[in-house]
Amino acid sequence: MKYSWVRVLVLVACLLPALVECRVRQYTFNVVLKNTNRLCASKPIVTVNGRFPGPTLYVREDDTVLVRVVNHVKYNVSIHWHGIRQLRTGWSDGPAYITQCPIQTGQSYLYNFTVTGQRGTLLWHAHVLWLRATVHGAIVILPKRGVPYPFPKPHKEVVVILGEWWKSDVEAVINQALSSGLAPNVSDAHTINGHPGPVSNCPSQGGFSLQVEAGKTYLLRIINAALNEELFFKIAGHQLSVVEVDAVYTKPFKIDTLVIAPGQTTNALITADQSSGKYLMAASPFMDSPIAVDNLTATATLHYSGTLASSPTSLTSPPPPNATAVANKFVNSLRSLNSKKYPAKVPLTVDHSLFITVGLGINPCATCVAGNGSRAVASMNNVTFVMPTTAILQAHYFNISGVYTTDFPANPPVAFNYTGSPANLQTTNGTKVYRVPYNSTVQVVLQDTGIIATENHPVHLHGFNFFAVGKGLGNYNPKTDPQNFNLIDPVERNTIGVPSGGWTAIRFLADNPGVWFMHCHLEVHTTWGLKMAFLVDNGKGPNQSIIPPPSDLPKC
Numbered sequence: 001m002k003y004s005w006v007r008v009l010v011l012v013a014c015l016l017p018a019l020v021e022c023r024v025r026q027y028t029f030n031v032v033l034k035n036t037n038r039l040c041a042s043k044p045i046v047t048v049n050g051r052f053p054g055p056t057l058y059v060r061e062d063d064t065v066l067v068r069v070v071n072h073v074k075y076n077v078s079i080h081w082h083g084i085r086q087l088r089t090g091w092s093d094g095p096a097y098i099t100q101c102p103i104q105t106g107q108s109y110l111y112n113f114t115v116t117g118q119r120g121t122l123l124w125h126a127h128v129l130w131l132r133a134t135v136h137g138a139i140v141i142l143p144k145r146g147v148p149y150p151f152p153k154p155h156k157e158v159v160v161i162l163g164e165w166w167k168s169d170v171e172a173v174i175n176q177a178l179s180s181g182l183a184p185n186v187s188d189a190h191t192i193n194g195h196p197g198p199v200s201n202c203p204s205q206g207g208f209s210l211q212v213e214a215g216k217t218y219l220l221r222i223i224n225a226a227l228n229e230e231l232f233f234k235i236a237g238h239q240l241s242v243v244e245v246d247a248v249y250t251k252p253f254k255i256d257t258l259v260i261a262p263g264q265t266t267n268a269l270i271t272a273d274q275s276s277g278k279y280l281m282a283a284s285p286f287m288d289s290p291i292a293v294d295n296l297t298a299t300a301t302l303h304y305s306g307t308l309a310s311s312p313t314s315l316t317s318p319p320p321p322n323a324t325a326v327a328n329k330f331v332n333s334l335r336s337l338n339s340k341k342y343p344a345k346v347p348l349t350v351d352h353s354l355f356i357t358v359g360l361g362i363n364p365c366a367t368c369v370a371g372n373g374s375r376a377v378a379s380m381n382n383v384t385f386v387m388p389t390t391a392i393l394q395a396h397y398f399n400i401s402g403v404y405t406t407d408f409p410a411n412p413p414v415a416f417n418y419t420g421s422p423a424n425l426q427t428t429n430g431t432k433v434y435r436v437p438y439n440s441t442v443q444v445v446l447q448d449t450g451i452i453a454t455e456n457h458p459v460h461l462h463g464f465n466f467f468a469v470g471k472g473l474g475n476y477n478p479k480t481d482p483q484n485f486n487l488i489d490p491v492e493r494n495t496i497g498v499p500s501g502g503w504t505a506i507r508f509l510a511d512n513p514g515v516w517f518m519h520c521h522l523e524v525h526t527t528w529g530l531k532m533a534f535l536v537d538n539g540k541g542p543n544q545s546i547i548p549p550p551s552d553l554p555k556c
């Protein structure tokens with residue numbers, strides 16, 4: 001590797017943080033197997049640096065982040081920096097076969113990106129197979145030095161990562177489902193910072209404990225890293241004051257229960273306003289349609305200093321899985337901060353308007369014996385996405401033909417009662433992208449379907465934040481519904497739940513050239529094909545174009 005003198009100086013300066021602030025954050029992620037004991041049984045899991053959850057990435061707005069990922073496991077690996085804008089650096093976004101070929105066993109790759117215009121909490125996770133079940137961690141983005149938070153400075157900050165644990169190997173779980181055609185087994189427990197807390201068949205299982213001092217305020221950086229389940233989160237006897245989601249500040253509001261979908265993050269202040277005691281923290285599933293979930297509640301404790309470990313814990317009962325009203329109370333309270341310093345730049349005009357159905361389907365499968373010759377699939381506008389064997393971004397950049405087509409439909413092929421169910425449950429397939437010019441404004445209405453069952457789908461867009469300008473139940477009405485859109489202070493985020501049997505409208509400015517994945521963040525639905533990509537052309541000049549690929553970009 002060639003080092004310029006400037007870079008040598010920067011690297012030396014980073015060793016002397018007292019002299020000059022380091023603007024380059026360097027990490028090494030060794031992807032390794034590690035035996036891990038949960039639910040009173042041990043199994044090897046894929047981890048980063050032997051840790052579960054993985055290490056937290058600490059950065060400041062405007063820093064450049066360099067993460068060398070070294071693959072020591074038998075699986076192909078890639079890492080996604082979920083929610084990082086990756087302006088012109090799609091090569092570092094991470095979804096396998098979309099922006100890069102995976103890092104193969106024994107190989108390494110340097111992710112290199114700059115954090116621009118974002119502050120708060122995001123997460124990183126594996127973006128290939130089902131590895132993100134255990135390969136995930138927090139990204140903490142601090143504001144620029146000297147810039148305060150737009151809320152009272154907390155005494156301490158704590159990362160709280162929610163997850164799902166299977167007793168079996170997760171790759172075996174999804175492989176079994178794919179060969180049968182049926183839905184995969186639900187998880188065996190939820191976790192809070194890697195631990196389920198005591199459960200009935202393993203009462204000795206320890207849990208995460210957050211130590212607090214009476215009167216102090218804490219910032220919880222809460223992340224849902226679960227694979228397939230949206231989660232409720234609450235703490236007995238304490239209110240949560242929400243200040244940020246998906247690394248964008250919100251208007252603060254107080255609430256007792258959060259709902260958080262896989263891929264989403266929420267920063268909330270909590271004041272230790274009791275004098276002493278122990279209080280239960282609970283994470284439990286939100287599922288308001290007839291779909292099986294893991295209904296085990298993960299628990300942790302908030303422990304006031306000076307309180308004996310043996311003293312009783314104040315309990316809380318989590319909402320039932322079908323508590324739609326509890327989820328809506330949280331979701332409907334979210335607004336962009338939209339202050340002078342942090343304005344909500346909502347696109348007021350729309351260049352490209354898409355109406356996309358999201359839902360399930362059933363296709364024939366001769367080998368699917370358990371599924372009676374059928375397999376469950378999922379689609380967007382009736383297209384079940386087929387993963388290419390060459391990354392789409394490479395195919396785009398190097399003009400390799402035959403990898404993808406640009407005919408992703410802007411509307412469903414046929415209009416039907418979307419929240420009902422058509423007679424024909426089959427889908428088509430293809431590797432289709434939707435192409436837009438640089439800097440165009442895009443509106444996407446995501447419409448849930450009732451094919452097999454309506455269900456809440458948390459849809460994630462890579463490369464952009466979007467504004468959630470509207471939502472509703474039933475079928476979207478393009479004439480009347482836009483009249484109720486919030487174009488002033490809608491919440492800005494990167495992952496949004498499409499309500500079960502309803503729709504959500506989002507808008508974004510396509511100011512980032514590249515290939516950007518959009519998919520359901522329930523991993524089972526992504527696997528089944530609920531995914532597509534936007535191809536955003538280069539604009540004029542180098543500042544509006546994808547940077548050239550790094551020399552160590554993995555090959556397929």
Ligand SMILES: *[C@@H]1O[C@H](CO)[C@@H](O)[C@H](O)[C@H]1NC(C)=O
Nearest residue numbers: 064066089110112113547550
């Ligand atoms: C990171 O990418 C930038 C271009 O965006 C490049 O100038 C720089 O050399 C890269 N850093 C390393 C260590 O490769």
Ligand SMILES: *[C@@H]1O[C@H](CO)[C@@H](O)[C@H](O)[C@H]1NC(C)=O
Nearest residue numbers: 167168169172173174176185
């Ligand atoms: C899934 O669950 C079924 C029924 O409990 C069980 O027989 C099977 O072994 C499980 N599959 C895996 C991969 O754990």
Ligand SMILES: *[C@@H]1O[C@H](CO)[C@@H](O)[C@H](O)[C@H]1NC(C)=O
Nearest residue numbers: 292293294295296297320321
């Ligand atoms: C959890 O699910 C199991 C099996 O699906 C059911 O028997 C049990 O009653 C459920 N528990 C709760 C608390 O809903």
Ligand SMILES: *[C@@H]1O[C@H](CO)[C@@H](O)[C@H](O)[C@H]1NC(C)=O
Nearest residue numbers: 288289320321322323324325
């Ligand atoms: C939630 O499920 C419970 C038990 O299955 C049922 O009694 C209740 O009516 C449901 N609530 C809603 C709001 O659907």
Ligand SMILES: *[C@@H]1O[C@H](CO)[C@@H](O)[C@H](O)[C@H]1NC(C)=O
Nearest residue numbers: 181182369370371372373374
């Ligand atoms: C498959 O068909 C058999 C016989 O018709 C039926 O009993 C079984 O429930 C079916 N299984 C599934 C998964 O649909």
Ligand SMILES: *[C@@H]1O[C@H](CO)[C@@H](O)[C@H](O)[C@H]1NC(C)=O
Nearest residue numbers: 394395396397398399400548
């Ligand atoms: C791909 O094609 C475009 C337009 O035809 C051309 O400008 C570009 O240089 C080509 N890129 C490569 C890497 O060949």
Ligand SMILES: *[C@@H]1O[C@H](CO)[C@@H](O)[C@H](O)[C@H]1NC(C)=O
Nearest residue numbers: 416417418419420421450475
């Ligand atoms: C669409 O289907 C839903 C669910 O079956 C039903 O409640 C609704 O009345 C239907 N709407 C129309 C316009 O047929």
Ligand SMILES: *[C@@H]1O[C@H](CO)[C@@H](O)[C@H](O)[C@H]1NC(C)=O
Nearest residue numbers: 382413414422424426427428
């Ligand atoms: C989806 O495509 C399949 C295959 O072409 C077709 O049979 C089916 O009617 C389509 N469904 C919808 C809802 O468009």
Ligand SMILES: *[C@@H]1O[C@H](CO)[C@@H](O)[C@H](O)[C@H]1NC(C)=O
Nearest residue numbers: 384385386387427428429430
């Ligand atoms: C896509 O659809 C075609 C035609 O129905 C089928 O032959 C092919 O196997 C499908 N490919 C995948 C990957 O499902």
Ligand SMILES: *[C@@H]1O[C@H](CO)[C@@H](O)[C@H](O)[C@H]1NC(C)=O
Nearest residue numbers: 438439440441509511539544
């Ligand atoms: C992109 O569009 C925005 C909003 O429409 C506009 O303010 C900005 O000047 C445009 N930028 C470029 C580089 O065209």
Ligand SMILES: *[C@@H]1O[C@H](CO)[C@@H](O)[C@H](O)[C@H]1NC(C)=O
Nearest residue numbers: 087116540541542543544545
């Ligand atoms: C491109 O961006 C760089 C850094 O953001 C800036 O210094 C430069 O002036 C820009 N060049 C053009 C042609 O806009």
Ligand SMILES: *[C@@H]1O[C@H](CO)[C@@H](O)[C@H](O)[C@H]1NC(C)=O
Nearest residue numbers: 074075076101102104555556
């Ligand atoms: C890993 O990725 C390469 C390149 O796409 C592929 O050829 C290979 O089959 C993959 N290996 C495994 C074990 O999936």
Ligand SMILES: [Cu+2]
Nearest residue numbers: 457520522525
């Ligand atoms: Cu989904």
